[in-house]
Amino acid sequence: MSDPSSALLADLVGQPVTGMRQLQGGDLSEVRLLTLADGSHRVAKLGSHARAEAGMLEAMARTGAPVPKVLEVRPLMLILEHLPESHALPGAWGRLGRRLRAMHDAPPPEGAGYGWPEDYAFGPVPIPCGLPGEAPGTATDWPRFWAEARLLQGIETLPMPLARRIEALAQRLPDMLPAAPRPSLLHGDLWAGNLLFGPSGNVHLIDPACARGDAEVDLAMLHLFGQPGPGFTANYGSLPPGWGTRRVIYQLWPALVHLRLFGPSYRTLVEDLLDRL
Template identity: 55%
Template sequence: MSREAIEAALGASITGSRALHGGDLSEVALASLSNGRQIVLKRGALVAAEARMLRAITTAGARAPRVLAQSGDLLAMEALPETGASPAGWHALGRELRTLHGAPGETYGWPEPYGFGALPLDNAPRPDWPSFWAEARLLPFVPHLPAALAARVETLAARLPDLLPKSPPKALLHGDLWTGNALFMEGDAALIDPACYYGHAEVDLALLELFGAPHAAFWQSYRETEPGRKARRPIYQLFPALVHLRLFGGSYAGMVRGLLDQAGC
């Protein structure tokens, strides 16, 4: 009944759709409505949680697709005019991310669990940031790793109180920020496909750098970063590398080993 509920909420019927790029872990389509509008439809098990995250992003003042309706496993969002990356778009992304990170939370984590496909994501609050990163973002992968890699991840997790700040500002994070989850428009940018929680703002920056370098215009707009960020970057990049290893297979094992090397473990 989710489609019927979505159509009732929108006041129009869905007359057609075509798949959009992406969709490794969910189905995304550009849909046409009987009133002439176009919307984005996303189907997945966690779209209700995603809708709450998108609303949190817009409440913080950052740009994200507006949630139009959500029912069951279906989410309807506004369709934004994607044009591709440009220096102006990167500048806008830096501004939007800085705005997002300016929204403070009360604890590290998020009010509900989340996940990437079938991979669960523990967002339960922890008393300090090193504990959260160790217990919620690194150690859950240990039972699924080869023994040698598992031991290295456990060693790094034990060292985090000496490597990460104990109580950095609790910034609202996108949580899965790579260039594919930044939608570039004409001189503007929006954040899509979030996996939000509150934590150290450097996490989003590290993820954005994992598969490429942001344009210089991004850094001009985002402005200052904290001393020591380069040393912490591989620790934060290890989490998405472990996610990729778990979801997509052994071709990412080299990335995991390389990041552990950089982190000194």
């Protein structure tokens, strides 16, 4: 996507933009740091899902989750407050654990089920909002949702032996996952790259791909490529028995997404998770 015009940016932020540079990251969208005439900064995210991401950030903010403020949104652009990156201070991970638990425990809207009100995507990989024949975000059968809207998505693109293993696992999910866990608000892509240590060393959640589902989905992603820092687990709180097996099931979907996005180097990760199950 080409850079937005100076006139459009000035209209969105209320003053002239004197500088703009691309920020690191942004594998699936373009992110720009804007310098304004008064010396302050804003972040502009460019892409077709700008409005959807704004809604996700605002939903998370209503639960008290630490997210950047949405300042302006247009069909192809989102303006956010700029949070200067810092480093984790003592207690930051513990505070994140408490606030993530509060987000997961927040009461869902009336009539909300599993999924989200609209489809989303990781670049070219779709994230379905629900199940066929049901209103978006209202699914009530969690194992079916995780099978059909997550693990089996895009299965036709996988090597046949791998696809058959995933299909076999999907049939077993009713015996392995809870039938109807609380439809918690999920960040949906909670890995270390989407944790920003901002002002005062606090952890902020960025780049969401929200859905409603089992809260353990976020924890599984957070533990897939690393471990949260000291105090997180104790402050998040205990999990029901059997969480270890569920964690592997929930980690399988982001592993499959990485396989589809970034190629065969992630096949071993997918196969290792399947072996553990």
